[in-house]
Amino acid sequence: MTDLLQEGQAWLADQLTTHASQNVVYARDADEVAVLATIGKTTFEHDDGQGAIIRTQVRDYLIDAPKLVLAGEAVLPKPGDRIKEVEGGHTYIYEAMAIAGEPCWRYSDPFRLKLRIHTKLVDEEVAG
Numbered sequence: 001m002t003d004l005l006q007e008g009q010a011w012l013a014d015q016l017t018t019h020a021s022q023n024v025v026y027a028r029d030a031d032e033v034a035v036l037a038t039i040g041k042t043t044f045e046h047d048d049g050q051g052a053i054i055r056t057q058v059r060d061y062l063i064d065a066p067k068l069v070l071a072g073e074a075v076l077p078k079p080g081d082r083i084k085e086v087e088g089g090h091t092y093i094y095e096a097m098a099i100a101g102e103p104c105w106r107y108s109d110p111f112r113l114k115l116r117i118h119t120k121l122v123d124e125e126v127a128g
Helices: 004-019
Strands: 022-028 031-047 053-064 082-087 090-096 105-107 114-126
Touching (some): 004 031, 004 053, 031 114, 082 114
Antiparallel strands (some): 022 031, 031 053, 082 090
């Protein structure tokens, strides 16, 4: 029997990639792959132990899980991986990192179709 929810989620994931994504480069050490990613954000809150609530906002990249292939092998994100995003004459470099005790990524849907990778801006390069 067909799972209509899974089919619908797959269709929505495909629409997101087709109509709301841009090219980025995902890198781990010397390995890189060009992928389409949808830009998002996540806000984390945690208690600093002194009674203050620390709120942190990170830039997320939603990438189709089967497309994240490095050196011929499907991989999952890990801290320290980098995502390069070009806008105008600037290349923004974001690093996957764990924030507020959370992992640096999670699946964005119940069927594990998209990865939501949490990043912070770590570098910027200007062309020319």
